[in-house]
Amino acid sequence: MKSAYELAMERLDKSGPAAAPLTGAQKARLAEIDRLYQGKIAEREIFLQQQLTAALAAQKLDEADQVRKQIAGEKARLEEEREAEKERVRRGK
DSSP: OOOHHHHHHHHHHHHSOOOOOOOHHHHHHHHHHHHHHHHHHHHHHHHHHHHHHHHHHTTOHHHHHHHHHHHHHHHHHHHHHHHHHHHHHHTTO
C-alpha cells in the first residue's frame, strides 16, 4: 500500500506540467539574473554596513538594530525578486 504522501505526489506529477529542459538562451538569462541580483545585494549591504558602522560608533544601539533589520529585509526582498524573475524565464515569459 502507498502512503498518502506517495499518492499525493503521484497526483501532482500527473497534473503538473513536465519540467521542460532549459534552452541555452534561458540558461544564459538565468546566469545574468544571478549576477545582476548579486550586485544589487552587495551594493545594498555595503551601503547599509556603512550606516551600521556609523550607528555603532555613535553608540546608537537602537539605530544599529534597525539597520540590521533593514539589511536582512532588503536582502530577503532582493532574493525574492530574483527568484520571481528566474521563474518567469523558466516559464518562457
